Amino acid sequence: MKVLVIGELNVDIILDDFSDSPQIGREVLAEKMNITLGSSSAIFASNLSNLGNHVDFMGGIGNDYFAEVILKSFAKHKVRTQLLTRFPNHPTGATFVLNAGEDRANVTHLGAMAHFSIEQIDLNQLNQYQHLHISSYFFQPKLKKDISTLFRLAKNGGLTTSFDMQWDPLEHWDIDLSEILPYVDIFFPNEAELINATHSQSLEEAINHLRHINYHICAVKQGNKGSTLLHNQSSNHHPGFLNADVVDAIGAGDSFNAGFIHQFIRRHPLDKCQDYASLVAAISTTQIGGTRALEDRQYREEKAIAQFGKALS
Ligand SMILES: Nc1ncnc2c1ncn2[C@@H]1O[C@H](COP(=O)(O)OP(=O)(O)OP(=O)(O)O)[C@@H](O)[C@H]1O
Ligand SMILES: [Mg+2]
Structure with a gap:
């Protein structure tokens, strides 16, 4: 199965165990630092590849050390990178994650991902794939306005499609779902994202709003409460496999x-x-990072049965 993923790319520089609270105008020490692939689109692509699919990625990176971190991680997960665009004049995006116990402060520089647009996409390539997934709407300011066009072209070419808009770091939630969702087979918001993007006060109100636009399937992710699948007039809650x-x-x-x-x-x-x-x-929550628990087939299959009592098949 050939899947094309279009999305944001950045590294996470995760700092942990501070000598004091970080403050403007002062310097503190962080006992731990970890540099890792950060983008949610890349975690999706890596895990889809880990599960046994052919995955190509389109997105923007710079010509720097962080770009190499991303390429190395993609190589490890066999995600194909021939269609990535290099922006030599822009750094690869990065998020500085300041961990403080359960909470964290993030600072992101979009860098190259802010410059990736439909101009970098060879639209003739689309029909080589069975499926198109686009993620992280708000992290791709130059691509945003053309996302509905990309989905429409994909659908016209016979592909199935999915969309995870992810969080809006500016919290403006300036997105017209009624323009995008008619061309999306599966929409994957989490509960808070769906409520915000529909300018609702509750999940019920958000679902009601969705019913007034031409969406197909919506999988609402609800953390350790599981997920709710909306399709036609029906709604199916799955409690998840609690870890x-x-x-x-x-x-x-x-x-x-x-x-x-x-x-x-x-x-x-x-x-x-x-x-x-x-x-x-659920398996992904059993190891550190977004891909580690799924990269080894034996680990994930044994974990599924041993911890969650269900075969991964
Ligand atoms: N503690 C847990 N135990 C088992 N499964 C979990 C747990 N937490 C989350 N999940 C599963 O993970 C799914 C997705 O989680 P979540 O709702 O946090 O998505 P998200 O907010 O989109 O996450 P992300 O931060 O990766 O974008 C849930 O629908 C649930 O099935
Ligand atoms: Mg998410």
């Missing part, structure tokens, strides 16, 4: 998307897609 001892929830949502799409492109029924997605997401 009471989460090592790290980074990338759980992207892993959920990967599990769902893995089944969806094989034309399995939606309840199977949701169940498999929930299991893949």
